[in-house]
Every structure is written in C-alpha cells, then in structure tokens.
Amino acid sequence: MLLLLVAHLVVAVVAPTLLRLLGRKAFLLLALAPASATVWALSLTGEVMAGRGPVEIVEWVPALGMELAFRLDTLAWLMVLLVGGVGALVLVYSSAYFSASAGGLGRFGAVLVAFAGSMLGLVVTDDMLLLYVFWELTTVFSYLLIGHYADRKASRRAAMQAIILTTAGGLAMLGGVVLLGDATGTYRISEVVADPPTGLVAGVSVVLLLVGAATKSALVPLHFWLPAAMAAPTPVSAYLHAAAMVKAGVYLVARFAPGFGDLGIWRGIVIALGCSTLVHGGYRALRQNDLKLILAFGTVSQLGLLVLLVGLGTRAAALAGLAMLGAHAMFKAALFLTVGVVDAATGTRDLRRLTGVGRTLPITAAVGALATASMIGLPPFAGYVAKEAALEAFWHDGSTLVGAVVIGAMVVGSILTVAYGLRFWWGAFGSKRCVPAIAPDGTTDPSQPWGPPEPLEVGKPSLVLVGPAAVLAVLGLAAALVPQLGENLLAPHADTYPGDPGHLALWAGLTPALALTGVILVVGTLLFVRRVHVERWQSRVSVPLDADRVYRRTMRRLDEFAGVVTARTQRGSLPLYLGTILLVFVALGGGALVAGTTLPTADGVRLWDTPVQLLAGGLAAVAMILAARARRRLKAVVLAGISGYAVAALYLLHGGPDLALTQVLVETITLVVFVLVLRRLPAYFSVRPLATSRWVRLGVASLVGLTVGGLALIIPGARIHAPVSVDFAEEAYVYGGGKNIVNVTLVDIRAWDTMGEISVLLVAATGIASLIFLRRRGGPLLRTQDAVESGSVVWGNIPDVMGVLRSHNAAAAGVSSAAAEAAVDFAQAEADAEAAGAAARGDAGYVAGPPIPRAPHGGRQREWLAGGRTLAPGRRSIIFEIVTRLLFHSMILFAVFLLFSGHNAPGGGFAAGLVVGIALIVRYLAGGRYELSEAAPVHPGLLLGMGLFLSAGVGLIALLAGGSMLQSVIIDLTVPVLGEIHLVTSLFFDIGVFLVVIGLALDILRSLGAEIDRHGEEALEGVPEEVGSR
C-alpha cells in the first residue's frame, strides 16, 4: 500500500512535465496511477471477503507511537474502488474535456493525482494521526482544485471558504483523535473501535469527530461550501465533490460507528444532521437552474442520507449505506460528467436555455437517463436496490418516535430526489416549448411573458468524453442485477454493527418498503409535472436564515476583531515592546524571587573578593552612568568604553585572564568602530522628549536592575549539585591536551557551542556588509596602485580642523573675514556639503587634494606605508605611519603567539583574531582604505568561509578517525632541531575561529570604514548617493 502511495506521488511529480511534453493526452498516462489502485483492490477481493486483507505496518516516529499502519478491509476495499475507479475515469475524461490550449493543465493534473493518492491513503490507513494527515492533504488539494481558475474572484472565494471550513473541522477532528488516542493508549483505528472508551471522553471525542465529518461531507449547517465549490472545473466536481472527498466524512462515520453507534450523543447528532441535510439539500436542489448546482445540492442531500445510514449503528442500515455509497459514487459522478459534456457542447448549463439537446446528443442523453434512473431509485438500478434496503432497514426500526422521524425524512428526501432528478434530466436534455425570459443578471421576472427558448448551437462531443460516464452508468445497472454478490462483498463490514442482518435484493416480495417506493415515485413525479407551481411557491417562501450569510458575517466579525486586537497589542513602538518584555520578566522573575526564596544572610555574602574590586567596579558603574547622561555622542561612547575596560579589570580580578584579554581587545575595536560611524552621524543626540517618559523609563530600568540584582544574590546559593566544570581540569588535560581550561572548553569540550557562535559572527559580518555596501561587495579589491591611477584622494574633502587656525591667520591678514567666519561655523557644527563647498571656494578651511605623487620607479620604496600616498597631504601623519610600520608586524607576530600558546596559556583564536583586527585598524587609520587593501588583500567573505570550513572540517576529521564529531586527537612528534612537538587537532579548530574573527574585523573595517569613506567622498563630490529603495 505504501508502494501505491509512492507511485501516486511520483506520478504527481512528473505530471507537469508529462502534460507539457504530451499535451492533454498525458491525462491518459496519469490515469494509470488510480487505475493501478483499483486493479490492486480487485485482485485482493477474495482475501478481503474472507477477512484476510493485507496489513502493512512501518515504524515512523516510535517516540510518539506513530506508525505507518495500513490495512485493507471491506470498507477500505469499497472506498479504494471508488477512489481509484472514478479517479481513473475522470482523468481519462479530462484528456478530452479540456481544450488543448487550456492553461494550468500541468498543475491541474499533478494536483488531481496527488489528491487521488491522499484519498487512497486516507481510506487504507489504520492510524488515526495518519488519517488526519491524509485528511488535511485532501483539504489542501481540494482548495487548489476549486481555485483552479485563480483569476476568477468567485473561484478564489469558494476555495477560501472550503479550506477554512474543512480545516476548522479537521482541527476539531484532530482534537477528537488525540482525546481518543490518549484515552485508549493507541492510535490504531481498529483497536480503538474494538475497545472504545466510555464516559465523558467518549462523548467529547465523538462530537469532535462528527464536526470533522460534517464539514468534510457538507452536512447542514456547514453544507454551503459544497455548492460554492462548483466553481471548480467539472471533472473536479465529479471526482472530489461527488465521488471521493465528500465521502471522507461518510467514511469516518462508517469507520467509527461500530464502536460508538450505541452512544446517545452519536445517534442524536447523526440523526439530526442526517435528516435535516437530506431534506434541506433536496429542497434546495429543486430550486436551482444551473445543472451543476442541482447536482451539488443533490449531493448534499444524498450525503445526509449516507451519514444517516452508516451512522445509525444498525447492521441492516449499514449494509444499505455501503450499497448506497457505491451507487451514489457511480450515478453522481456519471451525472457530473454528462453535465460537463452538455456544457462543453452548448456553452451553457442553464436549464432554462437548454433545449433539444437530447435529440442532438442521444448517447449522452441515454447515459444521463441511466444515471438519473439510478439516482431516483428506479428498478432495476443500484440506487433502487440500496434505497429498498434502506427503507426496509428503517421500517424495521420505524415503531419508535425517532424511527418514525427517520423514515419520514427518508421518504420526503426521496420524493424530492425523484422530483429534482426528473427536472435535471428534463432540464438538460428535454425539448422545451416555452421558457421564462431571463434577465441579464440571471434572474427571471414572472410578470414577463414566456416565450420559445433561443436556439442553441450544439457541438458533437468525442466518444472519450461520453465513455467514462457511460461506463459508470452501465455499472450502476450491472451491479443491481447481481444484488447477492454485492451483499456478500459488503456484508463483512456491516457485520461489525449490531442488529439483524439486512439484505440487498431486486425483488423482496410485497413489502412495506415496496409500497413506500411506489408512493415516492408517484409523488415525486407529480412534483415534477407541477414544477411551475412548485417553483412559484418556492420563490415566495424566503429562507430566514442563510448559512452562507451567517458564515460571511462571522468571518467579517472575526476580521474586525482581529483588527481591534492588533490595534490594541501591536502598537508598533519598539520601546513599548521592550518595556512589555522586561516588565513580564520583572513580574515572573521578581515574583518568584519574592515568593519562593530568601535572600542570603549577612554571613552568606561578602563585601568584595578583593578591595581592588571596589575600585574597578566603581569605575565601571560611574563611567556608565555618566555615559547615559552625556549628550554628545563621542563623550558617551568614550565613557562606555571606559566602563568596558573597568569590567575587563573585574574579569581579571575574578580569575579570568582570557576574559580580560578578550574584553580589552573587543572594547578597543568597539571604540574605533563607533568613532568610524559617528563621524557621519550628528555630534549630539537628538533633543530628549517628554520628561515623564524619562521617569517611566528610569522606573522600568530600576525594576529590572533590582530584579537582576536579586537574582545575582540568590543564584550562587541556589546550587544543589557540584558544577559540571568540576572535572574540566582533568578532562582538559587528559582528553583536550591543553592546560588552559577555558580555551580547551571552547575548542573541545563545548566546541559545538563555539561552532554556533562563529556562525553567528559570520552572519553578523555578512549583515553589516549588506547594509553598507550598496554595490556588490565582491568587486575587485582596490590597491594603492588603483588609487594612483584613478587619481582619487582619500579623506581629501573632509573638513580640516587645523584649517580654522590657518583661516584665522588669513582673517587677521585681512584677506576674507566672511569666509573665515563661515569656516569657523562649519568646523564647529560640521555643516552640510554645500557650505563645505562654499568654504572651500573661500579657500579657508579646505585642503584641496593635489595630484597623488607617483611612487618612484626602479628605486627602493622610500615610503613607510604604501597607502600613505593616497591620502590628502593634510591627512598624513608621518609619525603615525612610522609607528604603524614598526608595530604592525609585531602585532601579527603577537597574534600568532596568542593563537598557538592559547591552548596552555591565556590567548586562543578569539583573542588572536581580535589582535589582528586591531592591527588592521591601525593600518587603516594610518593609511586609509587603500592601505587596508594592502594590509589584507583578501575578501572578508573568503576568510569567514575558510574559518568556518576549517572548524567544521576538523570536526569531520575526528568523525572519520572513528571518534565523535569535534573530538580532539593528540599527536606527539619528535622532530629534529625543533624537538618534541605536541600537536592537538583542536588547534585547527582554533585557527578556524581565528580566521572568522579576522574576517569579522575586516568586514567591519571595509564596511564601516572604507565604504563609508567612499559614501562621504561621493556626497561631497556631488555624486548623488545611492540610497537604495526608500
């Protein structure tokens, strides 16, 4: 069975390709998938009848008790025949139905086959959770098929309505399934039905299951999605909305009825829903003018009858129900297919416009007549046999009040069925002398005189189009001729119900049921003959409560409610969201603190670990408070940096040299990066808003601070186990081969963590670059030589602060006092570019960049830094260049030392990478962006990628060597000259970390440094800045 499902999946996947290559003829190939299911089921008929149907169980999620459990019993066998047989015929029909140029056929074919597969899975699975999965799959595919013409508003709306209703029902069903599984301890359907739970659980889950069935099988009051779903192409209506999907609800009821049929609540719901649906559907069908709508409401009515029969919980009714299930699938699918033929041949489905079609399309009309005869229960057709058995079964229980109601509904429903069935056939194929005039909006005006219908042009359909319907209609006749065979085939499932056995027969003698059939046929025919009066009466009686309208109003209220809730909760303000999160933290964390714990006593705390801590801690706290009060950005950043350095001191005092080292390096880089960005931002923070909001913020902040403080006091004492790190020292040395426990923890013991963290760094670096680089980041790296050739000058157009002094001198000399004043203003407020241009023209504060001197060729390089030449002369600092020249290589060397010694002494990949980052910063500051490319002529992406690859690669090597992922391998070598070498593979992991950190630093510098430089220069040169999409 799993194989069949896979086959459907494969066919569905290749369907679009097939349809593209072969055109609509490919539908014939697709039909092989459902046909194979039919053949498979037929070949197993003997085993199934004997109760030895195949069972397949594959473990899926053992932890959840989920299994891929399948079995083929009588009910499943019947359903597979319907699903597979009608599916195959509908696909054959589709090959001739759609025009060769119709759009979206690839998707249509794929979805239809996928639906057939899901439906197959739904009926053969024996696992309730799996049943739910297939159930929802059919819902989704049905949604796609109803919305096939996605450009039509009515289609989209019908599809949306269907999916909302059926998934809501599916969700209810899932609730029932979980309740049942929980109560019985198994999700196997057969076991649940064999030993059903009782009491409240049973009641609740039964209601939930029936809600699911009611939505899927379109029972009143949730029936209205089915007529709307007629927006789907006709083959879909024939397959999903007549034969297969809507039967899923009936199937569910038939599946669980043997277990729950005797529950009062089950019987109550089934009888109420079944009877009302049966009558309501028939009544509405009588009123329709569209052939498909007649059939749709007819289907609603018949679904009510089916649920009533299989859900009532008696053996005879169940047998009749199964027979009806088969008969209905045959005649209803056949009728839909004939409607499709008529629609395709005439271009309309309005029975007021159709006339004389029966004379033009005699074969189609004959097929339609056979199917209609089965629908209205004329002997000798399958519908008659099933209906007789049903009447017989109901008559048997008809002595009680409930029984009387049921048989009454059955009779009324059947009369309506006869009436709308005859009206359907007459409407589709009959010849009409006069019909009412139809207004353009589709309504008829009774005051207008009736006249002869407009002549229709009727085409000739191909035989492939009529064939599938003919097969189904003839089968409906053939099956009825051997009722005993049908009884034998279907009885095994009916026998799982309690009660007396029923029988299927063409002639059962002069029984009350026969008399009822006679009454039904006569009254129904009378209703048809007097149709004009019936129509008038129906149009006068208005329906007070339209389920469709209730649904629409409910959805509208829901939308409005969602709008109000969104407006209340989603204010779109970041401080508000953050504040809410923090207050919840205070309420939960602080509440737990207050309620459940006691603060440590005076003995339990100490004032300080060492007195120096007080000094460093005080500095950290005071600097940060001052930073918060600062209005100038630079001041705030510098103060925050001081606080950071003080925290580093605290780390050192606490016994964390690695931490202190890293913190100092990170603070340094942070400081530089801040300054790099701040040079483009305004010097001062914007004006503070209302003072009250400041107090609110301060209040929230204090609450959070005090809560965290309380946690800090309690957490250390809350330990009840020895820390896991107690053995780290030994493990680090023995397995990790290192003496620096923190470093070994990073690269070995908790290497997975580190791996995750360097991935985060990689993402952050990429994010920075993508925010800043408005062009591609991966362009060529511009070296000094490029700058020389292009003649651009770095930092040349940025205001020169020293120029103010020079301009003062100029003013003193009386050259241009106005220009000087402008320059002073500018230097203080860093005004905009236009003022800068004016000032530059005044020759006061600007140093225009002279041409870059070319490096002397042939001779020895006489410059300290190659990139220095690219800077504006006023920007160069020879001393800085010399210091950089001297420092850079020492710093790199120091970094390498940190990297290699990190395993045994403070250092490691993080610290080493940060040192290289600082070295690059120094080069950048001394020589500008071209110097940065000279220092690191690689793309940061390459470094990041290589680093991650190296780290992960080392982990894999250990895996290949038979260890676990990221395990360290220690290799001791004796090399001449160098002596003993103690090599641990985690070193390579650390090198990976090292490269990632360098990549991050380089990316930061290239983005926030070099690229922002470029933006600034472009802005000043008057090149419009690329700002992306606003």
Next chain:
Amino acid sequence: MIDTSPSLTLVAVIVVLVTVGVYLMLERSLSRVLLGIISFSNGINLLFLVAGGVAGGAPIIGQTPDGEMSDPLPQAMVLTAIVITLGMTAFLLAMAYRSWQLNEHDEVQDDLEDRRVARRAAADLAAFEDADVEVTTTLDEDAAGAHDETQGGDRP
C-alpha cells in the same frame, strides 16, 4: 561543595550596569540603544561570573592549584558572549548608519502599518481591506459565470 557567597560589590555593579542598560535601551536613538545593549551585556556577563562562584586563580593547570581555580565554564560562555556582542554592536551601528543615510536620523520609528491599523480601529473603520470579503453576486450568478476551458465539441 564550592564557596558561592556573592560579592556585594559585583552585585552592585551588575545592578547599575543593567539599570543603565535598560534605561538606554528604552530610548529611540539607535546609537543610545546600542550603548544600552553593551552596558546590559556587561552586566549580564558579570552575573555569569557571580553565578559561577567566588573569585579564584586563573583556570590554567600548573599556574593555579586545583582547589583555587575560578569556574572555567561561565568564563568560556562569557568569552563567546563578548565576541558576539562585538558582532552585534557593529551590526547595529551599520543599521544606525543606514537609517541616518535614508532618514537623516538614527531613531527607531513606530511601525507605520501598525499605526495605520490602530488609527483605523480607533476611528471604528474596518482595519482590513480585503476585496474578496464583500460578496455582491449570488450563487447562481457565480455559477453562470464559471465555465471551463473546454474542447467544446464541434461547436463553432
């Protein structure tokens, strides 16, 4: 079991750093929010150390006797946290710069769409605009309009 009594000095520093951090985070200027995050991170990093127990020697074998080491596990966690804070700082700065580039300021604005919803709800207007909600056609009209792309027999 190890000695875990917390140092009041460190706790006080944590309280100050977290308070200042939250205070700054609740502002609208991105660069101040960023300073807040840095301060907050420092405070929480210290909390990790406090939770790990009292101060001790560097956790390096051979340098510190076994019983006197500080707990290496929180240190390893804090170390990565420090580096990640750097990445985050740089990322937020890039955002602040970009915001300045686009809007001439680095303030976090309220979400426009959320404000629109709130305004409409306050004015009691439909906060949604879905053209498919309003149904003006009947089932019959819909059905009359729904035709498949069929072969159409020999119909001209």
